[in-house]
Amino acid sequence: MNHPIIQIQHLTKTFGSGETAVHALEDINLDIFPGEIYGIIGLSGAGKSTLVRCMNLLETPTSGTVLVDGQDMTRLSGRALRQARRNVTMIFQSFNLLMQRSCLKNVCFPMELCGIPSAQAKRRAMELLELVGLADKANAYPAQLSGGQKQRVAIARALATDPKVLLCDEATSALDPTTTASILSLLKQLNQTLGVTVVVITHQMQVIEEICSRVAILDGGSVAEQGVVQDIFSNPTTDAARRLVYPNGVRTDHIPSASRAVRISFNGGTVYQPLISSLAIDCGVKVSILAADTRSINGHAFGTMLLSLPEDANEAAKALNYIHSQHNITAEEVEYRV
Amino acid sequence: MFELFTSAFWSEYGRLLLEGCGDTLLMTLFSTLFAYLLGLPLGVLLVLTGDHGILRTQQTDPVLSRLVHLVNRILGWVINVGRSLPFIILMVCVMPLTKWLVGTKIGVLGAIPPLVISAAPFIARMVESSLSEVDSGTVEAAQSMGASVWQIVWKVYLPEAVPSLILGGSISIITILAYTAIAGAIGAGGLGDLAIRYGYQRREDSMMWVTVVFLLILVQCIQSLFSRLSVHLDKRLR
Ligand SMILES: Nc1ncnc2c1ncn2[C@@H]1O[C@H](COP(=O)(O)OP(=O)(O)OP(=O)(O)O)[C@@H](O)[C@H]1O
Ligand SMILES: [Mg+2]
Numbered sequence: 310m311n312h313p314i315i316q317i318q319h320l321t322k323t324f325g326s327g328e329t330a331v332h333a334l335e336d337i338n339l340d341i342f343p344g345e346i347y348g349i350i351g352l353s354g355a356g357k358s359t360l361v362r363c364m365n366l367l368e369t370p371t372s373g374t375v376l377v378d379g380q381d382m383t384r385l386s387g388r389a390l391r392q393a394r395r396n397v398t399m400i401f402q403s404f405n406l407l408m409q410r411s412c413l414k415n416v417c418f419p420m421e422l423c424g425i426p427s428a429q430a431k432r433r434a435m436e437l438l439e440l441v442g443l444a445d446k447a448n449a450y451p452a453q454l455s456g457g458q459k460q461r462v463a464i465a466r467a468l469a470t471d472p473k474v475l476l477c478d479e480a481t482s483a484l485d486p487t488t489t490a491s492i493l494s495l496l497k498q499l500n501q502t503l504g505v506t507v508v509v510i511t512h513q514m515q516v517i518e519e520i521c522s523r524v525a526i527l528d529g530g531s532v533a534e535q536g537v538v539q540d541i542f543s544n545p546t547t548d549a550a551r552r553l554v555y556p557n558g559v560r561t562d563h564i565p566s567a568s569r570a571v572r573i574s575f576n577g578g579t580v581y582q583p584l585i586s587s588l589a590i591d592c593g594v595k596v597s598i599l600a601a602d603t604r605s606i607n608g609h610a611f612g613t614m615l616l617s618l619p620e621d622a623n624e625a626a627k628a629l630n631y632i633h634s635q636h637n638i639t640a641e642e643v644e645y646r647v
Numbered sequence: 648m649f650e651l652f653t654s655a656f657w658s659e660y661g662r663l664l665l666e667g668c669g670d671t672l673l674m675t676l677f678s679t680l681f682a683y684l685l686g687l688p689l690g691v692l693l694v695l696t697g698d699h700g701i702l703r704t705q706q707t708d709p710v711l712s713r714l715v716h717l718v719n720r721i722l723g724w725v726i727n728v729g730r731s732l733p734f735i736i737l738m739v740c741v742m743p744l745t746k747w748l749v750g751t752k753i754g755v756l757g758a759i760p761p762l763v764i765s766a767a768p769f770i771a772r773m774v775e776s777s778l779s780e781v782d783s784g785t786v787e788a789a790q791s792m793g794a795s796v797w798q799i800v801w802k803v804y805l806p807e808a809v810p811s812l813i814l815g816g817s818i819s820i821i822t823i824l825a826y827t828a829i830a831g832a833i834g835a836g837g838l839g840d841l842a843i844r845y846g847y848q849r850r851e852d853s854m855m856w857v858t859v860v861f862l863l864i865l866v867q868c869i870q871s872l873f874s875r876l877s878v879h880l881d882k883r884l885r
Contacts, residue, residue, distance in 0.1 A: 369707045390793075401784060406785070407803065409881075410882070422798055423793065
């Protein structure tokens with residue numbers, strides 16, 4: 310791949326000092342490449358907002374570097390920093406539109422800031438409103454719009470300066486599922502048509518699955534895991550990742566004592582094989598499902614199941630063999646605490 | 648009391664009352680104008696240098712950051728001193744300054760400097776509270792788009808706070824109007840002066856009531872005008 314558009318190296322951010330210091334970020338290293346949709350997921354307080362605010366220097370890192378398109382943001386200040394920020398714009402959970410300006414004027418706002426003549430700015434703003442499907446609301450005020458519409462205006466506004474990167478901090482967290490889906494598909498469409506790199510911050514798994522190609526899992530201020538979405542979600546290896554993939558945890562109270570368990574992953578087959586029933590029919594082995602989480606990502610079936618193996622060692626081996634022989638399934642025997 | 652409705656009363660005092668009204672309006676208008684010229688920038692500065700102000704949060708140099716904090720403290724202190732001085736005392740205190748500024752200590756002109764000096768700190772606080780209502784997220788969004796401090800003041804803080812600033816404006820004007828009546832006590836003219844000279848010293852009740860009613864009407868008019876304007880201009884209420 311080409312050079313990263315955002316490269317974060319050894320980034321730390323500490324709020325306060327001494328006894329009361331909060332280490333919000335610790336030694337973060339990330340590479341985000343041009344044209345990708347990169348997800349950053351983590352539970353509340355993990356430091357997601359702090360991380361994304363370090364990318365446009367709304368927050369000043371305590372140490373480390375933030376390279377945007379090869380330029381070290383942490384070395385910039387004043388006019389140069391303001392100029393650089395036009396390349397990395399942002400949308401927010403609470404939209405943050407100017408309530409006393411019409412939609413059109415809101416989209417004109419960033420162009421006004423950099424001195425683009427008003428007629429030209431208006432023309433471009435109209436184009437952008439058309440792009441997000443809100444040309445008919447140009448003269449409406451934000452208070453007259455629904456949440457989804459407000460976020461569309463915010464997106465149009467964020468695109469006004471032709472940024473290379475669009476940062477989305479919990480951009481869909483205040484929206485209902487249908488509206489969330491439409492905003493996500495808009496982001497995906499903009500990413501494909503304009504080639505703008507999108508960084509999506511969220512605590513919602515569905516958001517990442519829906520549009521991201523790669524993801525970093527943030528936990529307690531550091532990156533627990535990062536990589537291709539499918540790999541991480543089908544086989545979470547860290548506790549932090551498992552907590553996100555199985556938000557409700559795995560119930561263990563109904564598991565027979567001393568059970569052996571196997572974790573199987575469906576790795577992108579087009580359908581879920583009727584594994585459990587074929588185990589029973591082909592091998593005569595009965596297994597029970599301890600936990601299951603399956604989803605469809607980019608049209609492929611992914612998921613994890615935790616099966617308990619029979620106590621009888623022979624039967625267990627038979628079942629394991631059978632599972633291993635299946636396509637698009639990987640299995641791994643796991644120690645299971647009761 | 649009933650002589651109010653006679654033409655004799657109005658032919659005797661009508662001119663006087665009209666002039667009083669005019670003087671009161673002049674004092675109020677000009678004092679408010681100059682007090683805002685002073686108070687508005689001070690209020691803006693209070694917000695910018697406050698704990699969550701952009702001059703604080705975007706200042707990475709710790710020395711400059713502490714300097715900004717100090718400016719905020721000093722400003723706050725000066726404003727509090729200004730606000731705690733009773734108007735009548737302040738008026739006497741600044742008389743030399745008044746004389747130097749406008750050439751006289753009395754009359755409409757002489758009342759304006761003390762009115763401005765006492766109203767400006769009050770207005771600074773009103774402006775501060777209006778601007779603090781502006782959503783910090785909106786300010787942050789502007790920063791993320793590369794807005795300078797100056798642009799944030801002119802394009803975000805002030806326009807977004809317009810409805811609240813206008814409501815604050817009505818409170819400021821009415822307060823200044825009340826002060827003009829006090830200023831009347833030491834020869835500033837206006838309705839307050841009439842109420843004291845005729846109503847109080849000469850015990851002409853009808854004259855006092857008329858000035859009271861005039862003041863009441865003025866306050867009512869100012870209040871409803873500004874309230875309507877504020878609602879009319881507020882784009883959040885559509
Ligand atoms: N200005 C600040 N001063 C002090 N501590 C802060 C500040 N901003 C954030 N923090 C702390 O840094 C940590 C990370 O906060 P951050 O807002 O980045 O979390 P988050 O992952 O975005 O959470 P959420 O999902 O709730 O938005 C938290 O412990 C928070 O209390
Ligand atoms: Mg956050």
